[in-house]
Amino acid sequence: MTAKASPKSGLDVEEARATSFPSSKQGGWITFPFITGSLLALVIALSGATSNLIVYLIEQYNVKSIDAAQISNIVNGCSSAAPVLGAIVSDSYFGCFAVVAVSTFVALLSLILFTLSATLPSLRPSPCAPGSNTCQAASTPQLAVLYAAVALMCVAAGGTRFTMATMGADQFDTALEQDTFFNWYFVALYAGSVAGATVLVYVEDSVSWGWGFGACTAASAVGFVVLLLGTRHYRRPRPGGSPFTGLIQVVVAAARKWKVTGDQQADYYHGPGLLHGLPPPTGSFRCLNRAAVKTEGDTNSDGSVAKPWRLCTVKQVEDLKTILRILPLWSTSIFLSVSIGIQGSLTVLQALTVDRSLGPRFSVPAGSLMVTTLVATALSLSLLDRCFFPAWRKLVREKNPTPLQRVGLGHVLNAVAMAASALVERRRMRAVRTHHLAAGSPGSVVPMSVLWLLPPLLVVGVGEAMHFPGQVALYYQEFPAALRSSATGMIALIVALGFYLSTAVIDLVRKVTDWLPDDVSTSKLDRMYWLLAAGGMLNFGAYLVCASVYKYRSVPEEVGSKEEIPGRVVG
Structure with a gap:
């Protein structure tokens, strides 16, 4: 049936989308290498730039530590909110492929500016003198170049991160294929983040910022070319208006x-x-x-x-x-991103104070520490798809765990990770007091291995492997077909709100307590982590209430089935 309604009316959008595939020869697994290959290169590039942003601001722009963490959270929030706009634009006007292609090119422009800021001394303030408490601030033109690079990076994230997920899912016809694609999409997403946050961050820290950002630019260019190479194979559903x-x-x-x-x-x-x-x-x-x-x-x-x-x-x-029915479930996931955002920024500051040497010639870059979460997530996703889900089907004789069950387990693991971070921080502060380290002493190192910071990040990574893909599958399955890009963009909005709110929470805590001074050697970070753990368990209780009354809009009874079964209650 051909949609006759005007796109502006909003009618028959789903039918227009469903009948707009130009050829049965397009789509399918032949598109997978191009989509995931482009994603992998692009994520490597952007991760290499953003993972080390806190250190870049501190070392190259003379920004104070807590302020740098706050700026990083705001940037992460903006880059996470932008995919919502990208999803709306792709659903309403241009389609997924056009938005992804333009955004990938914008990412290349962003990283070119980052490379220029790192290689041209005139684009950065003078370095701080060793032991000095007064450092030259960046000038307005210098900040303008930096802000332009960050703004373009946010635009690039808006049209790629989750719009590319919808573009990939559109290439498949059955729920099983789409679910498999989402799992491997996240494997590529996290694998790229791991590579960027280790190899490229190491180059930035150990070789030079210019070479590091230059490598990010090269990876972005590769991603753009790979995306274009698959052009003739992609299905491109026509948008039917907003x-x-x-x-x-x-x-x-x-x-x-x-x-x-x-x-x-x-x-x-x-x-x-x-x-x-x-x-x-x-x-x-x-x-x-x-x-x-x-x-x-x-x-x-x-x-x-x-x-x-x-x-x-x-x-x-x-x-x-x-x-409207899914909004309560969606809102309970915001706290997950709040705790992850706070833990991530504070862990980088903790890493700057502890012993990061692994052997006589290698020191772990503080900005690379978050790669632990990415590795744990990527490995967990692979094991879930190849080991855990098949075992579940044999033992329970049911289908895979429902998206709601996966998200619920992610809530529990997130709260456990915050409690683990509190225990690790208590040990770090005990080492500070035992060795009587002077507050604010330049070059003072806590006699504690950086490896102690890894276990909480591992738990967070396993939790992300449960709740993020679970949410994507839930929203893609439940939302009307015309809103599928917006459905996957809901995850981006969760992450964005989490980063924004994490900044607000840190500001509030700094105003009403003495837990977060500029010198983390005199801080009380463990209390911050205990607060997040307690809030996570309360939030999990709210999630259980919402999940117990939620009714699936569509439950595929067989592979590829699209039958709607309203009124099925999920326990």
Whole structure:
């Protein structure tokens, strides 16, 4: 069926998307090497730039430690929020491929600016004198170049990170293939992050910042070329106009008909010529059902909608209800990103104070420490797909754990990781007091191996392997087809809000407590971690309540099935 409605009306967007694949020869696993290869190179490049941003600001731009951590969280928040806009643009106007291609090129421009800032002395302030407490601040032109590079990097993340996931999922027809793609997509995502946060960060720390950022630029160029090489193989669903227009129309129509009731099936509008044999709207969010109640003058003689801001289809109403039902579950995942963001930035500051030497000639870069989480996530995803899920199916004789079950386990592991970080920090501070290290002494090193900081990061990585892919699968499965890019973009919004809120939480803690001074050798970071652990368990309780009452919109009974089964309660 060809969609006849105007794209601006928001009607029939799903049908337009479903019938827009140009050729049956396109799509499938032949696209996998190009999509994941491009992703791998791009993530290596961006990870090499962002993983060491805190150290770059401290060493090259003379920024204080806690301030550098805050700036890094804000940058991470912006680069995580941008994919939401990228998803909306791809769903509504240009499609996934065009948005991904342009954003990949923008990433290349961003890394060129980073390379220039690292190689041209005029683009950085003068280095701090050893032991000096007064350092020259960066000038306005110097900051302008840095901010431009960061802004372009955020734009690049907006059109690649999760829009590329939707682009890949669009190449497959069955739920099993899509779920397998998502797992390996995240393997590539984390593997690229590992490579960038180790190899390239090591080059930046041990060779030079210029060579490090130059390598990031080269990796970005490779990713752009690989993406273009697969152009002829990609399916490119045509966007059918903004799907959000139809959702807004439901709210407006329901508000305009707040006195109207629809008690019989014939009172509800399903579309032109669809009058009999179709069920009425579901009972949840009953007030929105008014938007689909037909009143005099709402339709034309041929049955089409005469007043789209006064009458909507039952399908539009149910699409909005789907989003509203999933929002409570989505909101409980924000705290996961808050704790991960705070732990990540504080762990880098901890790493700068401890003994990072592994042997006589190698020292672990502080910015590379977060690679532990990435390695744990990548390995866990591989083991889940190849070992854990097959064993689950044999032992329990059921399908894989549901997305809700995976996300719930991720909540528990995240809280455990925060408690572990608190215990490790208590040990670090005990070493500081035992050896009477002078606060703020230049070059003073806590006699404690950097390896003690790794176990909490490993637990966080395993937790991410459970909850992030679980959320992507849940949103992609539950959201209407026209909102699939926006569905995967919901993860980006979670991460963005987590980084923004982590900055706000740190600011609040600094104002009301003495836990986070500029010198981490006099800090009380363990109390911060205990606070996150307690908040994580309370948040997990809220998640259990939301998950226990959630009803799946669509549950594939067989591989590739797209049958909708409303009302199935997930325990």
